Amino acid sequence: MAGHLYGVGLGPGDPELITRKAARLIATADVIAYHAGVGKESNARRIAADLIPDGVIEEELRYPVTTGSTDHPGGYAGAMAAFYEECADRLRAHLEAGRTVVVLAEGDPLFYGSFMYLHDRLSPDFVTEVVPGVPAFAAATAVVATPLVRQTDVLTVLPGTLPVPELARRLADTDGAIIMKLGRRFPGVVDALAQAGRLEHAWYIERASMPAERWMRVTEVDPATVPYFSLIVVPGDSLAADPGGRRAPATEARSRVAEGAAEVLVVGLGPGPEEWLTPEASTALAQVNHVVGYAPYVNRVPQRSGLQRHASGNTVEVDRARFALDLALRGERVAVVSGGDAGVFGMASAVFEAAEDPAYAQVPVRVLPGVSAIQAVAARAGAPIGADFAVMSLSDRLKPWPVIERRLRAVAEADLVLGIYNPASRSRVDQVAQAQKVLLEHRSPETVVVIGRDIGRAEESLVVTTLGALDPATIDMKCLVLVGASSTRVTSAGRVWTPRFVE
Structure with missing residues (x-):
């Protein structure tokens, strides 16, 4: 046995x-x-x-x-x-x-x-x-006798071996944190804590529960003395960070309430690569105290000292905008971020929608342009939008499908190049096929189609096909689809372009 x-x-x-x-x-x-x-x-x-x-x-x-x-x-x-x-x-x-x-x-x-x-x-x-x-961090928390998290605080356990920017981002996005695996990485961990604005209340604990245990503020530690059996405790934001003491909630402690409303900046981050972020946008993001947006976009903004990040889901755009406007109303410098260009199916419109409330009448809103997804895909393909073109979203979350279908027919009848955003999602699996059917009522099956997925990122792909051969099953939310006009052409090298002239 x-x-x-x-x-x-x-x-x-x-x-x-x-x-x-x-x-x-x-x-x-x-x-x-x-x-x-x-x-x-x-x-x-x-x-x-x-x-x-x-x-x-x-x-x-x-x-x-x-x-x-x-x-x-x-x-x-x-x-x-x-x-x-x-x-x-x-x-x-x-x-x-x-x-x-x-x-x-x-x-x-x-x-x-x-x-x-x-x-x-x-x-x-x-x-x-x-x-x-009993995990080491439980003993470490007991040593400093500091509540780690309570009520709805979120605890994150992080290895100190993460790259400093990533560690800083995760520290800024959580309430309580434990940082393990210090040793030689300790100086980088301190840098990340400073960038995340968490250094002041971070505690270093060495050999917790052992005879040689010791603990002190991270700012007091000699990096040359940090052993393997050590970790850092970053107490949650809901209450005190000092053992035996209490402090005001983080929203009060970290906020800088100024006299008069500040400006809300709506920033387009581009499709992904850092080099596609404009200098204007980069400068603006370096000057604000708050970044608000959909989590994947907020995550693209480098963490630094003094910056607070406010990430949320993908279907609360107006609530997100109101939150940013409320911050600005208190005098906080805030940027609302979007992928691509914020004015193209992005957060700019949602901010202006929320700003119609008279309560925000004194809050100025400024939109900073970014490289749009359609520009990125078009550039990779060649010059498919070199002539008149239209841009549509297939999402029916904010408009009914009959409206989308009517607009598809109008674009097809006008013989415009068509850029399609949000072509599919987990809950919208049939709309690409429906759009294809509508377009084929007015366009030749040989019409050139370009499918760009994750353009500008390591996993990017670009496919050139035709409207008749398009397989809707291959399209997902990461794609942008370009449907050419009747004049759109493909070179012998596979480059796509649309003439500026009409024959």
């Missing part, structure tokens, strides 16, 4: 934080396995030392490399993969012999732990159970 595999969490370091179940399993195991660093004592074994019975088989799983270099042909990842395969093979032999194997894990076995790689390899073949442990 095959043996059982247990991944046993030991908690953050204090042996008294080991659960009763973990202690029972350790005391009755046939095999105790634990990881150890290069040239170091196993911390997991040290924590559980008093519970390990005499005569038990011990398997020390010593890492071949930590942060140093390796001559493995697969590099660090290859060396570690080979190591975990070797470890799994060693434990597999015990399990096949019917032994009970307990793998000791610091903190919780499945929280940034090595046990998960053994679990991946062994659990398909052997009965496996995971015994949870």
Whole structure:
């Protein structure tokens, strides 16, 4: 009969934080396995030392490399993969012999732990159970006696190994945060905290629950002294960040209420690449205190110190606009962002719609243009909109389908090049086919069609086909479709263009 595999969490370091179940399993195991660093004592074994019975088989799983270099042909990842395969093979032999194997894990076995790689390899073949442990961040929060999150606060756990801009963005977009994996990355983490405006209330905790534990403000830490067993706690925004103290809610603490209304800027970010963001837009975004928009667009704005980001879903444009106007009414410098050009099926119209409310009469609105998606697709294709053209959205969320159909017929009858935004979505799967049918009533099946997907991004694609050969099933929300006029042509090199003249 095959043996059982247990991944046993030991908690953050204090042996008294080991659960009763973990202690029972350790005391009755046939095999105790634990990881150890290069040239170091196993911390997991040290924590559980008093519970390990005499005569038990011990398997020390010593890492071949930590942060140093390796001559493995697969590099660090290859060396570690080979190591975990070797470890799994060693434990597999015990399990096949019917032994009970307990793998000791610091903190919780499945929280940034090595046990998960053994679990991946062994659990398909052997009965496996995971015994949870107190995670290190819970001990760290207890050390500083600071509420981490409460009520509707959101907690995010982040590795300090993230690129600084990405780490800063995520810190700015959450309430409470835990930052793990510090060590040599500590200076970059401090930079990210400063960019996100979270440095002042961030706490550094080292060796939580261990005899050598210490804690202090992140601003007081010497980067040269930061060990592996350390993390940063960023308390949530709803209440105090100081142990034993209280402060005003973040909306009050971070806001700068000025006399008189400020201007709302509506900024087009372009289709995606940084080089397609205009200098005017870049300068504006560097000067505002708040960025408001649909989450994927807000995420494209680099985080920096003093900037607050307000992301929301895709169907609350007017509510989003009102929020921005309210900020401006209090004197806050705010930018509402859109992909492409904000005036082309973007946030500009929604802001002006919300601004019709007399309450916002004193708030000026200025729109900064951006490169539109139709311009980007057209440029990749050649010059398909070199003559008269029309632009439409197939979304029927804000207008009924009969109106869309009537406009499609009008454009087709006028023989204009047609740019189609929002051609399909998860809930709108038939409209491209319906539009194709309407257009074919007035256009030749040989009419040139260009399909641009994610233009300007790494995964971009451009397809040139015809109206008759167009497969609606290949179109999704990431596409912009250009339907040519009768005069639109394709060169021998596959470039698409529409003459300026009419024959």
